[in-house]
Amino acid sequence: MSSIKLILGPVAFQDFEVPSKIQMGGRQILSVHEFIGGGRAVDAMGAQDAEITFSGVFSGANAYARALLLDTARVDGSVLPIGWDNYFFRVVIHDIQFDYQKSWWLPFKITCTIVPDPVGSGTINLLSGVDVVAADLAYATTLAAQTGISGQLISPPLILANKNVANSVLVDAGGQVASNWSAFMDSKDRTASVVTLDQVAESSAILAGSAAMIGYLNRAAKNIAAPGA
Structure with a gap:
């Protein structure tokens, strides 16, 4: 089983959900000018991130609920944090596909589009x-x-103090997501279902925001500790 530990928004991937690989990368936008005689001038116009793609299998009693939670984020167009190993990005779920086989076994493929980060790899060398x-x-x-x-x-x-607060909010929001989602799944009334689904989205946004905040604080602390910072 893969050793990659992956978190996307409110979902921490586990067991068969963990992808064996994550496709990522990008390209450099080039303006190429061809001249008579075979000459060529190439102007680099800037980096463009490729989409992040991975696949796995949602499994277990809450497989459908976890899949639907991410599909709700896709429908909402929510900006979510995604992180694994030393990588951290803010993304929007561009495409999510499920191969429904059983309620407890849902193979999936997810494609995320990276939201530009002004202090990310594209400009960090200029600062x-x-x-x-x-x-x-x-x-x-x-x-x-x-x-x-x-x-x-x-x-x-104040980095450490704010990180501790953000961690506390992260845990509380995670509990709220689970509680609201349970209420949504148990609801028999259409109006109540809409209300609880809105509550799921709200608590998921807080969860994603606090996770992203921790990511920025971690990077700031690392850069402060680095020689020459």
């Missing part, structure tokens, strides 16, 4: 270590405000 840290903390501050954690600018001395 100093201090600028990268400042940008990461600015993004973390925005996410903190969106998730109701804090509206104050996060400074380097």
Whole structure:
């Protein structure tokens, strides 16, 4: 079984869900000018990330519920954090396909489109270590405000404290997602189902926001500790 540990939004992939590989990468946009005599000039116009694609099998008693949770995020167009090993991105689920075989066995294939990150690999080399840290903390501050954690600018001395708060919010939001989803699955009333589904989306957004916030804080802390930062 694969050793890749993968989290996408509110779902931590486990057992057969864990992909054996994750396809990613990108290309450089080029402007190529051909000249008489065989000459050529190539201008690099910027990097373009490829989509992130992986597959696996949702299995177990809650396989259908977990699959539907991600499909709901696709329908909503939610921006979700995705992370594995040392990789962290913000993405939107572009395509998700299920091969329904049984309620407890759903092979899937998921394709995610990366949301541009101004402090990501495309521009990080153009910024100093201090600028990268400042940008990461600015993004973390925005996410903190969106998730109701804090509206104050996060400074380097407050990284650990805010990370601890974000971890607490992450755990609470995860519990809310599970509770709201259980209520949705048990609901027999159409109106109540719509309300609980909205609550699932709201708690999922908080879960995703706090997870993304932790990602930016971790990167800021790493850059502060790096030589020359």
